[in-house]
Each structure stands twice: as C-alpha cells, then as structure tokens.
Amino acid sequence: MKVSIINYGAGNIQSVKFALERMGAQAILTNNVDEITQADRVIFPGVGEASSAMDKLRDTGLDKLIPNLQQPVLGICLGMQLMCNSSEEGNARGLSIFDVDVVRFSNKVKVPQIGWNQITDLSGSLLKDIEEGEYMYLVHSYYAPLCKDTIASSTYDVKYSTALNRDNFYGVQFHPEKSSVMGQKILNNFLKLT
C-alpha cells in the first residue's frame, strides 16, 4: 500500500505520515504529479488559511489534478474544506468536489473550536465500526454545513458536516492522526476501502 500525502507547504503534515507509519503503511510527502497519480491512496492534509492554500494549489497545478484522481482521496481539516465549493475564509474558491460552501462559526461560540467533540449520524465504510458519539480532535474556525455528501456530523454553534463523501473522495474536519486509537481506526478504514 503506497500512500502519497500531498505536500503543498501547509503546516504540520508530518503527523499524518507518522500516523500511517505506525500502522505499517508506506507514506511519502510529495507534490509530484506522478507520485500522486500512481499512489494507492492520496491524503490531502492542510492547516492554515484557505485562500493562500488555494493559491499554492493553483501555482503547482494541483487544483486541476486533485478532482480528477481515481483512487480513494482523503482530505483532512483544511484539506476537506478546500474540496468544497468555496470558503468564506479569504473568499477562496474551492475544488468543488463536495457541493457545499464553507462558512465561519458565529461569535456566539469561542472561535476556533479547539478540542475533542463527538461525531454522530455516522454512515459509510470510512466510519465502519466507529461508535456513534465517538470523540475526535478538532481545531477549526470554519465549517461545512450539512449537505447531501455528509457522512458524519458534529455540533458546535450549529450541527455541521464533520465528514463528507462523494464517490472516491472523502473529507474529515477532525484530525484522525491526532484522535487517539479511534482516529487511527478511521485511517485504517481509509486504507482498507475497496
């Protein structure tokens, strides 16, 4: 199993690589088109600001490559948000894989949301054998509202999409690589997708 983690100069992406290595998978950080296209699995991580991250994707042509990938692709945190139509953060236009627009939490709650929150209304094979109400680690100021691609929800300010799926594309708002044993299980489910 070869996993390519898309490296477009965004924050802490070593943790994803280390988490996969703990599970015995071989993972590389890369922005090379061949290495991404030929991988068995692609992970699209991201921490940082949406519009500057999109600029980096456009500069490298990855914005055209990612929506056309055929293997299972997992976007994490900002990666998931960039796979949506747009983000309020810096008025970024996204990759339009998930048909939803990312918006900011209101000031009724502390922003960013930082910490462990529950995931609910789980469906699909990415979340196989994960219990309703399991806790995952989240750090974010923007969220994807509920939509037809929602496969899990969390509640903070509002009930929102904490995981999305369309065809071979998956996205999680939480950090499975930082969410203890059950986060690791979700990464393992991703590697086992058929």
Place this chain on the structure above:
Amino acid sequence: MLTKRIIPCLDIKNGRTVKGVNFVGLRDAGDPIALAKLYAENGADELVFLDISATEERRKTLTDLVIGVAQNVNIPFTVGGGISSVEDVDTLLQCGADKVSVNSSAVKNPDLINQLSAKFGSQCVVVAIDAKQIDGQWKVHLVGGKVPTELDLFDWAKEVEQRGAGEILFTSMDHDGTKDGFANQALARLSEELNIAVIASGGAGKADHFVDAFKKGKADAALAASVFHFKEIEIIALKELLKSQGIPVRLK
C-alpha cells in the same frame, strides 16, 4: 458536545523530563516520549512540553524530541519555552508539533503573534501569560514569573486575542505550586471577556480543583504537572468525577 480538556505538562531540560515522576512500569522516568505515550493511553486530551534548557544545543535536542513525540504519540501536543521567531515555529511545526506557545517573546515583540497567526493560523498559536496580583491588580510577569511588567493581565489577554492568538494559557503565579486550587475569579473574567479558549494553570492540588476551574473559572481546559506526574490524581478517575459533576469530558 465539545469537551473540557485535561492537559499534563512536561518540563523538559536537554531532552529529558525534569520533575521527578512516579510512574509504575516506566523503565526510564526521564524519558519524555515514554511518559507522553503513557499519558496519551491514560486519558490525557493533549500534552504540553515546556523546554527549560539553556544550552546551545537546545534547538537540536528540542527538534529531536518533537520528532520523537510526533512519531509515537497520537494526541495533540504543544511545545513552548524560549520560542522567539517565525523560523523557530516553522521548524517545530515541520517536525510535527501541533501548536507552539510563546510567552516573554510575545510581550517583548507583540507583533510576533500577528506574524505567527498570519503564517501558520491562529489554531497553532498559544500565548502563555504568567501573572500575579500586585495591590489587587493582576500584572503580567516574565521569566517564569520573576520579572514584573506594567501590563495588566486582562488588557494583555485582549490584545493577544486581537493579534491572532488561538488560545491563552493563563498561569497564576499566586497559585502555582500552592496546590490550593486555580485562580478561578481571574479565569472566569478572562473566559467571559475573550472569545478564544482559556487554559487554566497553576494551583492544582486535588480533583475538586479541576471541577472548580471548569464550573467557577469557566476554563476550557486545565493544565497541571506534579499532581499527574506523582500520581496524586489519575486522569481517568478525574474525568469520571468531572463527568459526575455534569462537566463534558472525553471518557473511553
């Protein structure tokens, strides 16, 4: 529901944990990675590593430690101690740290907070504030609480929020080491006046103090060192108590 976080803090000197630890089954009590793994397996929500080494090799030993922790530990962690530049932070994040905390360097150069949040995002910028009361006023202190400044705790906290901090780690020097409970009044005021998370630190002595920090102090997270290191409080038992008091915690 978003849960309240329990955060053990490990003091690090030259790559080793400093304060004595009392963990059965830990072959090397000075090994921060083994200790971190143990905490992660026993209910800690996050970890903080505070580097207090002063040697010239500190940068290298710290980056080695961060890589080791990121390789072995599956919960988030923050690194603090002597961080004073965008380059320092870039290196630590690239090695696998999730967040960094800045303290004196932010007071000396407040623009550092703006630079860090613009480049890496607010979510990884924790501003640590040490304060104690002088004539009834909470004043910010530097160098581990030794050097007083003219800065008012609440003014400074609001300024760091505006500059882009994602969280505040507030240590009351009046309470630190007393084991007499957290500075709940000041905590509650911080939590009400700010729209970012507040981590309580300083004063944990028994489990009830954490209940108070969350209920009276309205803290989002609570940090402690020796009560966990010496097993005076077990995190799982602490969380069961918190849950029984109606405080949302992650229990597995």
